[in-house]
Amino acid sequence: MTQTLPTPLKAAGLMVLAGACFALVNIGLQSATMLHGASAPTVTFWQYLIALLFYIPWIWRNRLAVLTTRQILAHVLRVALAVGGVQLWTLGLAHVPIWQAIALILLSPFFVTIGAGLVLREEVSLQRWGAVIVGIIGGMVILSPWSDHFQIAALLPVAAAALWAASSVVTKQLTHRDSTETVTIYLLLLLSPANALLAVGSGFALPEGTLWLVIGAGLLTALAQHTLVRAYTLADAAFLQPYDHLKLLFNVGLGALVFGFLPDGNMWLGTALILVASAYLLSHEVRTRPGSTAQGA
Numbered sequence: 001m002t003q004t005l006p007t008p009l010k011a012a013g014l015m016v017l018a019g020a021c022f023a024l025v026n027i028g029l030q031s032a033t034m035l036h037g038a039s040a041p042t043v044t045f046w047q048y049l050i051a052l053l054f055y056i057p058w059i060w061r062n063r064l065a066v067l068t069t070r071q072i073l074a075h076v077l078r079v080a081l082a083v084g085g086v087q088l089w090t091l092g093l094a095h096v097p098i099w100q101a102i103a104l105i106l107l108s109p110f111f112v113t114i115g116a117g118l119v120l121r122e123e124v125s126l127q128r129w130g131a132v133i134v135g136i137i138g139g140m141v142i143l144s145p146w147s148d149h150f151q152i153a154a155l156l157p158v159a160a161a162a163l164w165a166a167s168s169v170v171t172k173q174l175t176h177r178d179s180t181e182t183v184t185i186y187l188l189l190l191l192s193p194a195n196a197l198l199a200v201g202s203g204f205a206l207p208e209g210t211l212w213l214v215i216g217a218g219l220l221t222a223l224a225q226h227t228l229v230r231a232y233t234l235a236d237a238a239f240l241q242p243y244d245h246l247k248l249l250f251n252v253g254l255g256a257l258v259f260g261f262l263p264d265g266n267m268w269l270g271t272a273l274i275l276v277a278s279a280y281l282l283s284h285e286v287r288t289r290p291g292s293t294a295q296g297a
Contacts, residue, residue, distance in 0.1 A: 007234050007235070008234075008235055008239060010234060011231045011232075011234035011235035011239070011240060012231075012235070012239075012240065012243045014227045014228075014230050014231035014234070015227075015228070015231040015240045015243040015244055015246075016243050016246055017227050018224045018225075018227040018228040018231060018247075019243070019244060019246050019247030019250055020247075020250050021220045021221075021223050021224035021227065022220075022224045022247055022250075023102075023247055023250035023251045023254050024216070024217075024220050024254070025047075025217045025220045025221055025224065026093060026098055026101075026102065026251055026254075027098070027254050027255070027258055028213045028214070028216050028217035028220070029043060029047070029090055029093050029213075029217055030093040030094070030098055030255075030259070031210075031213050031258070032206070032207075032210040032213045032214055032217075033090065033091075033093060033094035034093065034094050034095070034259075036207045036208075036209055036210045036213075037207055038206055038207050038210045038214075039199070039202035039203070040087065040090040040091040040093075040094055041087060041090075041195065041198045041199040041201070041202050042199045042202050042203065042204055042205070042206060043090055043206070043210070043214055043217075044086055044087055044090045044195050044198075044199070045192070045195040045196055045198070045199040045204065046204075046206065046214045046215075046218065047090075047214055047217045047218045047221055048086070048191050048192050048195055048218070048221065049192045049195075049196075049218070050214070050215060050217075050218025050219060050221075050222070051218050051219070051221040051222040051225070052188055052189075052191070052192050054218075054219065054222035055188055055222060059185055059188060059189070062181045062185060063185070065179055065181040065182045065185060066182060066185050066186065066189070068178070068179070068182055069177075069178050069182050069186070070177070071174055071177060071178060074170060074173060074174055075174065075183070075186040075187075075190070076190065077170055078167050078170040078171055078174065078183075078186075078187070079186065079187055079190040079191055079194060080194065081163050081164070081166045081167035081170060082163070082164065082167045082187065082191065083191060083194040083195060083198070084160075084163040085160045085161075085162075085163035085164040085167060086160075086191075086195070087195070087198060088156045088157070088159045088160040088163065089101070089105070089156070089157060089160040091153075091156055092153065092154075092156030092157045092160060095151070095153035095154075095156065096151070096153055096154050096156070096157065097255060097259070097261035097263075098251050098252075098254070098255035098259070098261055099248075099251060099252045099255050099256075099261055099263045099267055100142060100154060100157070100263075100267065101156075101157040101251075102157075102247065102248055102251040102252075103142050103248060103267055103270065103271045103274070104139055104142055104143070104154075104157040104158050104161060105157050105160065105161050105164075106161075106245075106248070106271070106274045106275070106278065107135060107136070107138075107139050107158060107161045107162075107274065108161040108162075108164050108165045108168075109135075109165070109278050109281055109282075110131070110132045110135040110136060110165075110277070110278070110281075111161055111162045111164075111165030111166070112165040112168050112169060113128055113129075113131075113132050113281060114132060114165075115165055115166055115168075115169035116169065116172075117129075119169055127280075128281060131277040131278075131280045131281045132277070132281075134273055134276070134277040135273065135274050135277035135278060135281075137273055138269075138270040138271065138272070138273030138274035138277065139158065139270060139274065140270070141266050141269050141270030141273065142266055142267055142270035142271065142274075143155070143158070143270075144266050171183060241278075241279070241282050245275060248271065
């Protein structure tokens with residue numbers, strides 16, 4: 001008799017798998033841009049076009065959902081923010097160690113909180129503002145702008161985190177009136193054309209030796225998104241958050257193995273501050289909004 005895994009264990013496994021896939025994607029992107037000199041906009045265009053092609057059958061089956069929206073401008077804004085985040089993220093990977101980039105992207109939840117308070121006018125408690133401040137201090141420790149080794153390019157992952165957070169805030173507004181299918185399909189359909197416009201200046205040709213890296217990154221992006229969404233359908237964000245943070249270890253390990261990037265002490269201290277603050281934000285959300293769930297990308 002075949003035994004099936006308990007649902008929470010299955011969800012945790014899917015989250016870990018998604019984190020591992022994203023780590024491999026980052027290695028592929030950094031190899032293509034940092035080692036082979038590929039243009040970040042070009043790599044991003046092909047990565048998400050390949051991921052889009054993977055989703056075409058699903059989009060075709062759900063095509064009617066696209067026609068139900070009355071928030072087209074908000075969808076365009078959301079995609080523009082997401083495109084900016086993706087482009088800055090890939091550009092950042094071309095210049096900074098992967099451990100630093102992935103640690104700084106963990107700042108995204110704090111930018112979401114700032115956006116919820118300042119843009120959506122949601123009530124944000126003093127405790128949550130305190131957690132935001134602690135998280136930002138953690139980011140400053142990782143960046144170490146007072147150090148001689150600081151480079152402006154290190155701010156690119158921070159900017160990517162801010163844009164992705166802004167995209168999340170717009171997404172929250174969209175889901176008040178549109179279905180999840182509508183929001184997802186608009187993102188997938190508009191992302192590749194927007195990336196194509198940004199890639200025009202650098203051209204669409206990939207340097208020799210990068211084709212399979214980019215194809216792999218595209219397919220792994222689709223797999224990571226699929227497993228991530230599936231994990232969130234099986235368990236809530238509070239349960240999955242610790243497993244999501246394992247992606248940091250995957251990225252640090254692969255970065256050291258492939259590129260020889262070894263984190264310094266500031267990374268561990270800053271990351272600890274960010275993780276403690278984000279754990280507090282999440283636990284506060286669970287206490288104040290019982291039964292609520294969240295989805296991430």
